[in-house]
Amino acid sequence: MTILITGADGYVGWPTALRIASRTDDRVLLVDNFARREWVDEVGSTSATTVAPIKTRLDAAEETHGLTNLSFVEGDLTNKDFVDELLAVHEPDTIIHTAAQPSAPYSQINGERANYTQHNNLQATRNLLWGLEEHDLTDTHFIETTTTGVYGAPEFPIPEGGATMENEGEQDEVPFPAMAGSWYHLTKSHDAANMRLAHQQFNIPISDVRTAIVYGTQTEETRADDRLNTRFDFDYYFGTVAHRFAAQAVAGYPVTVYGKGEQRKPFISLEDTVEGLAQLALIDPDERPDNHVVYNQTTRAISIVEIANTIADVGTEHGLDVAVEHFENPRDEDETHKMEIEHGQYDDLIGEQAQDFEAGIGDVFETLTNHADVIEAHEDRFLPGVLEDRLED
Template identity: 75%
Template sequence: MTILVTGGDGYIGWPTALRIADRTDERVISVDNYGRRRWVEEIGSQSAVPITTPEERVVAASDQLGITNLSFVRGDLVDRSFVDELLSIHEPETIVHVAAQPSAPYSQINGDRANYTQHNNLQSTRNLLWGLKEHGMTDTHFIETTTTGVYGAPDFPIPEGGATMENEGKRDEVPFPAMAGSWYHLTKSHDAANLRLAHKQFGVPISDVRTAIIYGTETEETRASDALKTRFDFDYYFGTVVHRFCAQAAEGYPLTVYGKGEQRKPFASLEDTVEGLARLALADSADRSDDFAVYNQVTRAISIVEIAETIDSVAAEFDFDTSVEHFENPREEDETHAMEIENDRYMSLIGDQRQTFEEGVRDVLETLARHSDRIESHEDRFVPDVLLSDGTAEANGESDSVPAESD
């Protein structure tokens, strides 16, 4: 048996490949094209955590954890010939597809980046799905991290998968309508539709894992060595609101909440995210909930103001001088939106939540305290407002309390 993990150099992909390899004797192949490193460098930032190359990580996994069944392949999934070669050589029985350009703000910069994001993300997924069909591998379990962003922010509870539609007295379950709010999120809406079609036409067993906004720096395995750390982005484009707030706290800036900040967003820790993907990847077919299943990879919804207040409280443990300040909201949004999202299937998969929000924040702040020089040199990438000489902030709308997803 071989398990393929795409996006294996990424924030989620690397610790996921590491955990899967640690829990099985089967071969685990990590695949990446170094895209995330290029994109973050392009927008003038860097990972707060120094990271080694994928090849060096594989060596460290062997040295530090005794993992000898993990290997790395460099290649671009947009290249159909590479995908064909990858599938024909390794014949994976499971694919965990985490590879994507994951930033909504990056996809919104201009038309070129919007086109790039859509081509990169959609072509990669189609190449893999059609590759399975054309290589006679339609029994391969295909797990993809899409995003809870496909749901938008409706005023009714978000189901775990489809929606019930009623017309002229008749009811049926239909795929949830694409209500995405960025060119990136639409790639995942299209992917979700393509996954459903591949299941219907080819019979490929599908797990559509709709990933929430992820926070944290550590998993059980990455704690073992600095050489095993995953990347951590804190900038406007690839950092989430939690990570940007933590960077502000570490550098002594106020945590800037725009408006009331009572709108809730779906979150999950990196630890809980990796656990769910690993369990799906290692599950026997008889243990999977369905041949086509949607999982809302969410442990809880949290308001922006609660995020800020929690970070402010934990920051005191590290003697960081910060505070929570409210400013006029430069965006038109519902500042009190009480998101409700079902997650029974996902919580049943992972069991109890493995890391609380406060514990995840503590991990982040501890990490940033050790690498303060790396974020201090890039303050213009995460400070969300024009800072005035008196240390207060004036909202300019460049960045706000609505988080950028990063998976």
């Protein structure tokens, strides 16, 4: 059997590949075109951790963990000919699709990057779904990491997938409306709709894993050898809020909270993210779901100001003097929104949470304090506008 992981050079894809390969003798085939490295370089930033070349990573996985079932193919999933050949030759039994341009701020820079993001993300997913149909692989379990960002910020508790709509006394279960707030997040709303359609038309078993904001630097497998590091982005475009805050603390900057910062966002540790994807991928074929399931891959909602204060507290434990400062919010958002999001199906899948927010941030500081020089050399990338200035020059 073959498990195909797309975006396998990425922040989530790489440690997921290691976790799965360590738990099965099946072949784990990695696919990537290394575009994430190019996007981050384009905005003038870099990963705080050293991201080894893919061959070095694979060699380290074999030497450190004895993993001989990992292999790699370089290619662009927006190229249908490449996808067709990939599926025809390798006939995967499971696909974990983590490949995407994942940055909302990057997608918002200008029309060119909005177009690129939508073409890249949607074309890749469509090619894979249609490829499964056209190559008679509709029993393949298709697992995609979309995002909880498809839900937007409604004022009611967010269900795990669908919603009940009522009109004139009649009601029905319908897909949750696309309330995404960026050109990137909207690609995942479209992907969710396309996956639902692929299940209806082709009967492909689909797991739509709506992943929350992921934090952390290490998993059980990556911490064994520096060559196995996953990437850690901290700039405005590709660094998530918790990672940017931690990097600011390491560089000696105050943690910058926009406005009140009382709005809550869904979060999950890298360790728990990887574990959930691995458990989905390794479901016994005889017990594999044959339907379309939505999982809200999150463990809790955390306010921005709580994130900042936690980072200040944990940073102090690591010998840093961390201040939290509030600045005028450049974004049009509700600074007090209390998001509630259901995740019962995901909890049933993963069991108990492996790593809480405080422990995950502790991991981040243990990693970043060893790479402070990299962060300080790129500290101007904490704020928006850097890429726009580079484009104007």
